[in-house]
Amino acid sequence: MAELKLNNNDAQIELAESAEYSDTIGKKLKIFWRRFRKNKLAVISLFMLIFLYMVAIFAPLIAPYDPDGTADDVMMADMAPSFHSYQSDVTGEMKTYAPNYFGRDELGRDVFSRCVYAGRISLTVGFVSVAIFITIGTVWGCIAGYYGGIVDNIMMRIVDAIMSIPTMPLLITVMALFKPSIYNVMIVLGLTGWTGIARFVRAEFLSLMKRDYVEAARCIGARDRRIIFSHVLPNAVAPIIVAATMGMASAILSESGLSFFGLGVQPPTASWGNMLMNAQELSTMVEAPWKAFYPGMLIFITVLSFNFVGDALRDALDPRLKQ
Amino acid sequence: MEKLLDIRNLRTYFYTEDGVVPAVDGVSFYIKPGETLGVVGESGCGKSVTSISTLRLVPNPPGKIMEGSEIIFEGTDLLKLSEAEMRKIRGNKISMIFQEPMTSLNPVFRIGDQIAEVLLLHQGLNKAEAREKAIEMLKLVGIPRPEKVVDDYPHSLSGGMRQRVMIAMALACNPRLLIADEPTTALDVTVQAQILDLMNDLKKKVNAAVMLITHNLGVVAESCDRVVVMYAGKVVEEGDVYSIFEDPKHPYTVGLLKSMPSAVGGQDKLDSIPGVVPNPLNLPKGCRFAPRCNKAMDICREKQPGLTVLGEERTVRCFLYNREDGVK
């Protein structure tokens, strides 16, 4: 009988909640968009990112060449960028070649086509590693924040310890030991990036657990898991979204950093990061700068866009900045 | 008696995203040397903005003191002074105490240094003299062990003690006018009375006038000589404290007095004024109090009432009285 009554209470609360949510979520989105729209750079960045994702998705339709296909002739290596198509008979017969907008690299591969396909890899690496570290960080922060005490203490000391190890040497060591591949890059970036998220999810948890409605939910006997999923997590969503956006930026930067040491995504698969390996040689920077310039600019623009969007998201989602 | 401060037609507007807010809209009143003037009204009526306008501390943007306003202090219009000249008045001839003692002192500087700062600036004392004077001021405002507290940081003091420090700081340069913006609102009830007594006491000692801004009529009854009642950015009634309490004219003043708990009266139930303060972005066309007024007539909703002089130092802004043209 008692249990029946309890469930009934739960159901009522749920009903009240869902009504409240459906009432405000559209309004919340509207307010959010109104604030986000004010930041012109962020809006431009958002469209930039949508554009880059479109290019990545429709890569086969956009790239004029096979990204891994070497040129028909060695003479075509390191060819400078041009917007004109041209004809050549290096293969014995006269062939018409599409323009090499970004030039060709040392193996005669078309830099533009490689950049287009590399976008797929780089954006995916960013996306997957962020998904991994958001998951780990959220779960870790929830457990530490919810259980508190000794569990919290041990878990947060581990977070402190990982945060005390500089990322780049750690990434490089782990990648060198576990053999670089696209999957390992995603896993390692995911496994090292979660500490910040864990910290603020826990902090969010501690502050939210003290709020009246969570106490109320506890009083009427709601279970741990229910409290976490229906009360606390929805409140932590906004900062997690911001962290995820900024995380995309840092994951793409980290991948390019690893690639600089040859430990990122492995060639011949192109990523913006490993295309920059050319930049290691100062002589190529002087003689054939396009090989490093375009992928570098793409990384820069993508990361910049994610940072701008993340910053505007934070401003638009942060209720403390309401005036 | 000559006027120490004469505010004439003060208008302070705020230019917000949603529109122009006339926080203070044509306010006029004066303060005589040595007297205490109470400025009374609900929150949002413009009394605090009036006070910071007097010191020209309205944050700009979004706030702006409009053309045509005059704030005449000892014969000069403060609004015509340069910023440098104005700085010589602030903290020296006119000083101010704020509502929130907990946040009004800078947390990273020692209490003595914060008091000494005004003395170094305005009185030309050297550091040792300023420190001596700071200790003296702390003693004057009744802080125990001033020689020790002078080297403490604000966080080690209670709210009441911090407000005493604020008073010490405000009175350090013997100002002619002390503006106190809800000085006791944030304090415990027991401490409130102590702080008020202290202010009344010290004001007599240094012979300063006080502009006491409050929503608490009990505070007014205890400390003020005259009262200005404000509503929605305008002065609605003015008079000496005795006639305001004994014979309130404006329906708003009447309502305020009725909503005040009385120690002697033994009423069963407190009255409250129905309705809420109007949205400053969308003020009523006629009298701003008309929507809440139980004596409102047709004309009240059509036209804004002017000031009616009822007697010496006694004015009211209400159509109930202006037919008799100044006498009642």
Next chain:
Amino acid sequence: MLKYTLKRILQAIPLLIIISILTYLIINLAPGDPTAFFINPEKASRLGPDYVANIKHHLGLDQPLHIRYFKWLGNVLRGDFGESFFEQRSVMSILWEALPNTIILSLVAELIALIVAIPAGIICALKRNSIWDYIFSTISFIGMSLPTFWFGLMLILVFSLKLGWLPTAGMRDNFDAFVFTDRLRHIILPAIVLGMGGMAANMRYMRGAMLEVIRQDYIRTARSKGLSEKVVIVKHALRNALIPIVTMFGFSIPALFSGAAITETIFAWPGVGRIAIEAVFSNDYPLVMGNFMIIAVMTVVGSLVADLLYAVVDPRIKYE
């Protein structure tokens, strides 16, 4: 204050133990023969399997993981990180030599970052939404978004190769004596590259902190005292706004060492960051582990210093 310092040092000990366990696990759980981590593979192939087995036994590598960890930790506590495989000397002496170089580079980088970030952040906050706010904010976002090595190489390309103003690499040209201008010329580019990220972040924090502080009641109090706007901002507001910057300093230390790994490699700066990278690539495992521990200790010490500084700049922090 002394009590507080001691307490913080005691708190750092479990942190360092966890770091040592993590470091040890990462190296030892990697796929491959653990022997290779402790015996120079070159030597091993030359001297044959018997020798390897002998050494293995001698080093205790035939014992379980946790026993080996405690042995290693025991040595570490005595300051013994073992011998480097490739440089025939102790890991400790190599790191001891490189550490000051990294610290100098990091300090100069942080200094450059703060010298630019603090005034720029203040201007952004005071002139909010002005053209300067947009310019500085955009610069800080660009700083956050540049790949470190790419930025470094671009600087070398322009200032060393094209203009020839500054050297491309190294720490000094004059090896006989300490020449200040020589050292200065060498440190400028790497310090700018290393300081870029911190500068961008600090500018954002400074702007945010300043915006928060100038809304506070005590700023209004300061103005009501008749202080000039300059004194209000530089004395009353700045002192409060610097508090979060000092806290950030503690967090920025791992990022500095992380950036040092790349920056030092590009500019051939003889510091621990470059040694870490070289050690990883040459499979010099004792050096890798020693390096990690030293950097971790430096980070912990750095955050300790930041904590103590925090207590100095914010009187509200209690030492108990």
